[in-house]
Amino acid sequence: MFSFHILYKDLRSRARMGVISTPHGDIQTPAFIPVGTQATVKTLTPDEIKETGTQMFFVNTYHQYLRPGDEIVKKMGGLHKFMGWDGPLITDSGGFQVFSLGREDAGKLVKITDDGVEFKSHIDGSKHFFTPEKSLAIQKNLGADIILPLDECTFYPATHEYTQSANRRTHQWAERTIREYGRQNMANRQALYGIAQGGTYEDLRKESATFLSTLPFCGYAIGGVSVGESKETMAQVCDWQVPLLPPEKPRHLLGVGELDDVFNFIERGIDTFDCVMPTRIARMGQVLVNSKCQIPNSKQYQKSKFQKKYEIDISKTVYKTDKKPLDPTCDCYVCKRFTRAYIHHLFRAHELLAYRLATYHNVYWMHSFVSTIRASIEEGTFLDVKRHWLDTHESNPPEE
């Protein structure tokens, strides 16, 4: 029911193009995976999620477990039926959210033992306990196509000693999860990925990738990146771990997706990655655009980081009478149908339609960006396309 086929490999990097098959359909890789935290990609209907080019999206187990409750979702026929989405889905273990709570409240809300992790709900303060087996049982109720084992995510900075003990637990939990996964006979419906951790330490990252490779996971996620460390460190983590993971298995990068990251991680062998960036910035009026949409040579343009070259803040007064679409090179529904001026007005008036239109556009834009990359891998021009994108703004700011 689950398979991964590599169709093209880039000869000058670890980039590869392929297809993941799941019980709910295929995912052409590399793929951007939008996030639908509370069983909805914020503001969009499932039909629109599909229209934007989304192949699979990410639902958070922690949120589903607390609201509406995984038993409720199960009663409703699982996440797919509950949401009205018939494509592939991925859920996490719930661990990341729990350990994030612990990070924010310096451990007051969260207690970790070798057995599992106790936490208090952010909604009503009620106490809960997650074990690897419990997380798996919840994810079985949710029924996503790809699922993840409970792991202990460390946040930057963390000592070598602490990271090592977190690694040990992550590996023990991985073994327990694999065992329970077999006992529950889940393999024909849900593919279990392993999560490689190890913080910012080369030895621990390598140890984690090596250890997890010995377990029969269907794919591998790299976790604990984008938790405060630099982009350079994030890239290094991939360089350490990817070569040690089974090359025939798909690799997911958790929680990463700025535009330069996308190039850098695909180059390093990542097949799928999830990120809230396109949907989150949309609700703040930041829309993704071809860099030619920027005002050339402007101070803001010169100073800003790479990602910013591909964003405009549609709520700015300069767009008040702009009859152009958000991105004149984009062929999404929003760009075919509405002007910047109207969307500017909707943001200024705090109208809910604003958030919808910007979200739809950003998700569509991100998918077409990644589909350009897929095509470049097939054509053997991946590194040239990367250089073109990343160099453009450095040496030669484009003209309006």
Added chain:
Amino acid sequence: MFSFHILYKDLRSRARMGVISTPHGDIQTPAFIPVGTQATVKTLTPDEIKETGTQMFFVNTYHQYLRPGDEIVKKMGGLHKFMGWDGPLITDSGGFQVFSLGREDAGKLVKITDDGVEFKSHIDGSKHFFTPEKSLAIQKNLGADIILPLDECTFYPATHEYTQSANRRTHQWAERTIREYGRQNMANRQALYGIAQGGTYEDLRKESATFLSTLPFCGYAIGGVSVGESKETMAQVCDWQVPLLPPEKPRHLLGVGELDDVFNFIERGIDTFDCVMPTRIARMGQVLVNSKCQIPNSKQYQKSKFQKKYEIDISKTVYKTDKKPLDPTCDCYVCKRFTRAYIHHLFRAHELLAYRLATYHNVYWMHSFVSTIRASIEEGTFLDVKRHWLDTHESNPPEE
């Protein structure tokens, strides 16, 4: 460019069925006119507004004048182009919002003279002055198919003396508007309706209808109802004014639209009516349903007023695992696609998709409700259908 044809007249009441033609298309009457205050029917795209069965919607001149500004809208090609809506539109004069400000702040924000009305913006406190000519000029910039003259709306309760002086001003302003409308040569693109006022006083209501009938308006709106008086008084106002208005002209009722009102006013000869009810209650989780969806004989059911028999609060726990659509008898996109349980979850999680789905359903529901009434007028069964709806819950609470 503008016309009104009556196709069927009910023999036992003043109800009539017809069609209003405008430069942007026809409106089958009686018709419910949703409200798009800030140049958007909250949460919906123009394509969805059409899908729900909306023939025309209402945009508020006061809001457009302040944000984005009518000059901006003109620059963008008028309201239709600005919003991406190619169907008929109606705008008001801005007066109602201005006089509402005056009501709330006991006159501190608003100064009325025979020339016009001064007010302070609710957005930034800036001072503005509306005259009949100014309101018309703004509405010319906006370019709606049906427009309204500046009038002085009184709020219940108001003395006879005050209402009389407001009436006098409303009539003078109507004459000035008609004069300017001719001078500006607007008749071939925008149809000007008169607004009949007169508070709760029979003599003033009759005087207003009689006076305005002598002016060459394309249609008539009845204003100053639903401003605090009883439903009985609202019905009386129609009984006083409708017989005095030219029978061949369309009649709009401003700001009214609970379900029993719809029957009562159509019975009294109203052709179109606008109301924020279906969109506003949607955002609070109140969805319109066939009364059979209610829990029969429940206390809440027995006690509540007519409108409430046709609403459920989808955020209530009872819907947590309800696999039915919002209204099993409704064939809208939302009812075909989603369960109550999912929409319940979205409301509980404060997800923006919740407000969209409930709004879409309520607007669709309202239009199909009114289209049932249109059909009943054609078939000569209007009063029977009315009795059936209004009696059902009184004598014989329906079963689930």
